[in-house]
Amino acid sequence: xxxxxxxxxxxxxxxxxxxxxxxxxxxxxxxxxxxxxxxxxxxxxxxxxxxxxxxxxxxxxxxxxxxxxxxxxxxxxxxxxxxxxxxxxxxxxxxxxxxxxxxxxxxxxxxxxxxxxxxxxxxxxxxxxxxxxxxxxxxxxxxxxxxxxxxxxxxxxxxxxxxxxxxxxxxxxxxxxxxxxxxxxxxxxxxxxxxxxxxxxxxxxxxxxxxxxxxxxxxxxxxxxxxxxxxxxxxxxxxxxxxxxxxxxxxxxxxxxxxxxxxxxxxxxxxxxxxxxxxxxxxxxxxxxxxxxxxxxxxxxxxxxxxxxxxxxxxxxxxxxxxxxxxxxxxxxxx
Amino acid sequence: xxxxxxxxxxxxxxxxxxxxxxxxxxxxxxxxxxxxxxxxxxxxxxxxxxxxxxxxxxxxxxxxxxxxxxxxxxxxxxxxxxxxxxxxxxxxxxxxxxxxxxxxxxxxxxxxxxxxxxxxxxxxxxxxxxxxxxxxxxxxxxxxxxxxxxxxxxxxxxxxxxxxxxxxxxx
Ligand code: SF4
Ligand code: SF4
Numbered sequence: 311x312x313x314x315x316x317x318x319x320x321x322x323x324x325x326x327x328x329x330x331x332x333x334x335x336x337x338x339x340x341x342x343x344x345x346x347x348x349x350x351x352x353x354x355x356x357x358x359x360x361x362x363x364x365x366x367x368x369x370x371x372x373x374x375x376x377x378x379x380x381x382x383x384x385x386x387x388x389x390x391x392x393x394x395x396x397x398x399x400x401x402x403x404x405x406x407x408x409x410x411x412x413x414x415x416x417x418x419x420x421x422x423x424x425x426x427x428x429x430x431x432x433x434x435x436x437x438x439x440x441x442x443x444x445x446x447x448x449x450x451x452x453x454x455x456x457x458x459x460x461x462x463x464x465x466x467x468x469x470x471x472x473x474x475x476x477x478x479x480x481x482x483x484x485x486x487x488x489x490x491x492x493x494x495x496x497x498x499x500x501x502x503x504x505x506x507x508x509x510x511x512x513x514x515x516x517x518x519x520x521x522x523x524x525x526x527x528x529x530x531x532x533x534x535x536x537x538x539x540x541x542x543x544x545x546x547x548x549x550x551x552x553x554x555x556x557x558x559x560x561x562x563x564x565x566x567x568x569x570x571x572x573x574x575x576x577x578x579x580x581x582x583x584x585x586x587x588x589x590x591x592x593x594x595x596x597x598x599x600x601x602x603x604x605x606x607x608x609x610x611x612x613x614x615x616x617x618x619x620x621x622x623x624x625x626x627x628x629x630x631x632x633x634x635x636x637x638x639x640x641x642x643x644x645x
Numbered sequence: 646x647x648x649x650x651x652x653x654x655x656x657x658x659x660x661x662x663x664x665x666x667x668x669x670x671x672x673x674x675x676x677x678x679x680x681x682x683x684x685x686x687x688x689x690x691x692x693x694x695x696x697x698x699x700x701x702x703x704x705x706x707x708x709x710x711x712x713x714x715x716x717x718x719x720x721x722x723x724x725x726x727x728x729x730x731x732x733x734x735x736x737x738x739x740x741x742x743x744x745x746x747x748x749x750x751x752x753x754x755x756x757x758x759x760x761x762x763x764x765x766x767x768x769x770x771x772x773x774x775x776x777x778x779x780x781x782x783x784x785x786x787x788x789x790x791x792x793x794x795x796x797x798x799x800x801x802x803x804x805x806x807x808x809x810x811x812x813x814x815x816x
Contacts, residue, residue, distance in 0.1 A: 346685025
């Protein structure tokens with residue numbers, strides 16, 4: 311009993327440390343990467359490569375005045391940031407990092423992740439409503455309508471892959487991809503739809519309609535400051551890491567070794583190297599998609615809201631539906 | 646309100662199918678940002694000037710903080726003729742003239758008159774350079790110093806002492 315609790319605690323601490331540790335680096339890369347893409351320098355003063363800038367920012371967030379607007383709904387206002395980090399972190403926990411590290415091993419891992427991504431809407435809508443501010447409300451409404459619209463095409467793309475894999479278990483999915491091909495080769499269209507939908511899911515550019523400095527200022531977290539804002543900010547990045555990891559698991563073989571690595575492992579003949587290299591390939595794949603997030607953000611202009619809805623409902627939805635039917639037929643006849 | 650027979654013409658061009666597809670044009674934009682990313686990340690090049698350490702070299706004609714030029718005896722060239730005060734569109738120059746003490750005047754008649762006080766309100770000045778143009782003695786000049794920030798309003802009132810500081814080659 312005690313050891314079980316200890317293991318559980320260790321897992322919680324691990325996932326927490328992982329997310330909290332990865333986010334500052336992502337933010338650092340977001341800022342410096344954007345600078346490089348625009349011919350600027352970015353924050354480069356504090357520490358090596360400006361890495362300590364994030365530490366300074368964190369300290370600032372901690373010591374800023376914690377302010378609650380007078381006419382807000384106090385309980386919900388405080389509840390929203392309190393639960394903001396939970397869904398993405400819980401979803402990350404159920405993704406296998408390598409064949410040895412799989413924190414929450416369920417045979418319905420895909421469903422669990424979908425359920426938690428669905429929950430991501432709650433902190434947003436709560437914060438928007440509880441702040442009692444027009445802009446926050448509009449931002450929250452935008453974010454939620456966008457999340458719901460793109461969740462449909464995302465799930466369709468996901469379903470078409472599940473037809474191929476025939477399981478909800480993420481480890482099984484990865485094993486299937488190790489034995490056959492990566493999901494992206496089996497069904498590139500689903501991968502593309504899923505990838506586009508992840509941007510809408512995480513409210514990232516070019517779909518960051520939940521924020522808009524010129525029309526609704528900062529959107530749903532407009533009334534939040536100090537650490538409460540930082541938590542929203544962090545949850546966005548954790549959600550990005552989460553969807554990248556999910557995308558990698560579904561379409562890019564998860565922790566399956568990158569081409570060439572299996573040769574290195576078998577040549578060295580050391581069995582313990584396998585999980586290390588698996589972890590490394592998983593990390594590289596997720597890092598690539600995190601880089602894509604930054605790259606897309608600083609390359610593409612944002613959509614207008616009606617264009618966003620048009621893309622979601624008139625293009626991605628029929629496309630993913632047709633793709634699902636096609637994959638269903640293919641899976642039926644090949645079985 | 647009657648609109649009469651006004652016809653409106655739609656001048657916007659319909660999108661071609663390539664533009665409508667959107668996906669084909671995206672890689673172009675990606676390549677541009679990728680090129681800059683490589684330039685910044687691997688080649689460490691950027692267009693930023695890290696200001697306090699690096700400074701931009703402005704043109705020779707740059708109009709910055711005023712100064713009054715001195716002759717070889719460290720006497721200011723100004724003869725308090727009031728031309729600059731008259732021409733200044735912002736009315737920010739205030740001069741008080743007096744006779745120079747003959748004992749400490751080695752150049753004699755050329756510099757009999759001198760400014761007792763010469764104040765420029767830099768907060769009102771629009772840096773048009775008219776004073777510099779008007780001056781018959783090439784006395785008031787504008788340096789290339791563009792760091793004009795000060796801590797108090799009083800520090801932005803340039804007095805004679807401040808103006809007749811030594812500025813080499815317009816700074
Ligand atoms: S630069 Fe123009 S505004 Fe400034 S003191 Fe000279 S004449 Fe006046
Ligand atoms: S600075 Fe030049 S224009 Fe102004 S009072 Fe002196 S001599 Fe005359």
